[in-house]
Amino acid sequence: MTTNYVVAQQVSKSFGRQQVLNQIDLTLPSGMIYGLIGPSGAGKTTLIKSILGMEAVDSGTVDVMGTRMPNRAVMAQVGYMAQSDALYETLTARENLKFFGQLMSVPKQKLVQMIDYAAGLVDLTSQLDQRVSGYSGGMKRRLSLAIALIQDPRLLILDEPTVGIDPELRQQIWAELNKLKATGKSMLVTTHVMDEAERCDYLMLIRGGIALAQGTPRDLKQQYDVATIEQVFLKAGRMQDANNGNR
Numbered sequence: 001m002t003t004n005y006v007v008a009q010q011v012s013k014s015f016g017r018q019q020v021l022n023q024i025d026l027t028l029p030s031g032m033i034y035g036l037i038g039p040s041g042a043g044k045t046t047l048i049k050s051i052l053g054m055e056a057v058d059s060g061t062v063d064v065m066g067t068r069m070p071n072r073a074v075m076a077q078v079g080y081m082a083q084s085d086a087l088y089e090t091l092t093a094r095e096n097l098k099f100f101g102q103l104m105s106v107p108k109q110k111l112v113q114m115i116d117y118a119a120g121l122v123d124l125t126s127q128l129d130q131r132v133s134g135y136s137g138g139m140k141r142r143l144s145l146a147i148a149l150i151q152d153p154r155l156l157i158l159d160e161p162t163v164g165i166d167p168e169l170r171q172q173i174w175a176e177l178n179k180l181k182a183t184g185k186s187m188l189v190t191t192h193v194m195d196e197a198e199r200c201d202y203l204m205l206i207r208g209g210i211a212l213a214q215g216t217p218r219d220l221k222q223q224y225d226v227a228t229i230e231q232v233f234l235k236a237g238r239m240q241d242a243n244n245g246n247r
Ligand SMILES: Nc1ncnc2c1ncn2[C@@H]1O[C@H](COP(=O)(O)OP(=O)(O)OP(=O)(O)O)[C@@H](O)[C@H]1O
Pocket: 015, 020, 038, 039, 040, 041, 042, 043, 044, 045, 046, 047, 083
């Protein structure tokens, strides 16, 4: 049976006079990679934070794992990788992983195994005992991803996980995300990288807080009669601008 890990219905949110999310619906079942694409300022991070219960919505509802959000216990079960890295720079990567693992109540015997697994996944095994202050931007990003995985979550929410990560490692990370998916885990991923959008099972195109289009990459390309998601993105944007101009 397919379970819905996330069900967001008619979510709206404003900051002051600016409406950042306008009646967004999003359903994320188990075993799916769901991509959120949209230009800078479209509302992607605000939507993610609303789903996590970190941002209060003005109207609409969000359920995660069948529980109405906000809910601290459920939030703690979600692997979340924020857009900016929240790492302890004076600690080593291993110490960071250990700290966050303990915070997430990972059992002691499992923690050592999970640190090895997560570090291997992001190719940081040989640098695990270096201080984070000496890490490059891409290494920090990879460590943040490892931390999001440390408690072996069923749901991962990743805000631009591959920014600053070189193409080869990005391939490896996507291969691993697909493996995680095959075990029934789900991922909600924001990205600016169009070839990553093509790798998602399902996409929401969001612009100015409005879900312009939703569907599988193949459906979207058919719907807009174009060859790539980048072209879908451009065409949907132009159509939105034309509609706004007509109002
Ligand atoms: N706490 C806040 N207070 C006021 N405005 C905010 C706040 N957070 C976000 N915004 C505004 O809401 C809009 C959407 O921001 P959001 O970060 O959700 O966009 P985004 O699609 O994630 O962009 P990016 O791809 O650049 O990360 C932006 O105009 C932003 O300035």
